[in-house]
Amino acid sequence: MKYKTKQRVALLEYLEATRDKHITVADIRAHFEAQGEPIGTTTLYRQVEDLVREGVLRKYIVDENSAACFAYVGEQPTETPFVHCKCERCGRLLHIRCGQFEDMQKHISGEHDFAVDPRRTVLYGICADCK
Amino acid sequence: MKYKTKQRVALLEYLEATRDKHITVADIRAHFEAQGEPIGTTTLYRQVEDLVREGVLRKYIVDENSAACFAYVGEQPTETPFVHCKCERCGRLLHIRCGQFEDMQKHISGEHDFAVDPRRTVLYGICADCK
């Protein structure tokens, strides 16, 4: 992906504006549809795929049968990665930054010989509002 | 799901025999097809859905775009819960007991106000053999 097409520019602008939010391709599509400047679904999937590969977006799957979610991570090189939490009651998806999770990750890697991938992993439980 | 149909009985028997293995609906379907006693895909999806709700099966998502995986967990007593780890490469399912995970759980509960359910949660990553 080399060209700066107007679709790519518009997409990046929108993604930066929705930092820390979880969005799907359908969300993006709806946004531009509402703006009166629709972008083809195919194009979105292809752009998003490249952006994930470039490290600008992060992709994760909370629920099969619902669309994949993406989150802008942009330029945050060596920061603590997000931990994804999904509330089993209200279905809400939370992003938290947690050093303790990193500690556990290192521990499991060292002691249990298993390399946890925080991008793929989702912690299920009950959120504050639903308690 | 109240009736003890022969499909349900056969399914449960098969599931118990494949403890701790990850299988898809397609796998189950293929098994019974090979046995000469095919079970309809629809029926399998409906049975499996109920079994997940009953807590007999656990559902995993390894990769969107590939089928959902299920694992028999049966009636596990309420002991110290396992942490479930699934290798994204070989698909193996590991159960570990990890105090560090419990620490993190408490930390997230106290600091981030989210109650992690370790029974539902699966850590995805790469196992020792696949590194």
Add this chain to the structure above:
DNA sequence: TTGCGTGCAAAGGTTTTGCATGGCA
């Protein structure tokens, strides 16, 4: 001009739903 990007249409695969039939209690 070159060749990547776009987007419509259609395919791909998994899961769900409608509906008539069949089986458990």
Add this chain to the structure above:
DNA sequence: TGCCATGCAAAACCTTTGCACGCAA
């Protein structure tokens, strides 16, 4: 007998692919 379960067919859904046209460099 009264329901629930079954399973075929078809829809629903997200995502990918084929292909012709358009646009960036």
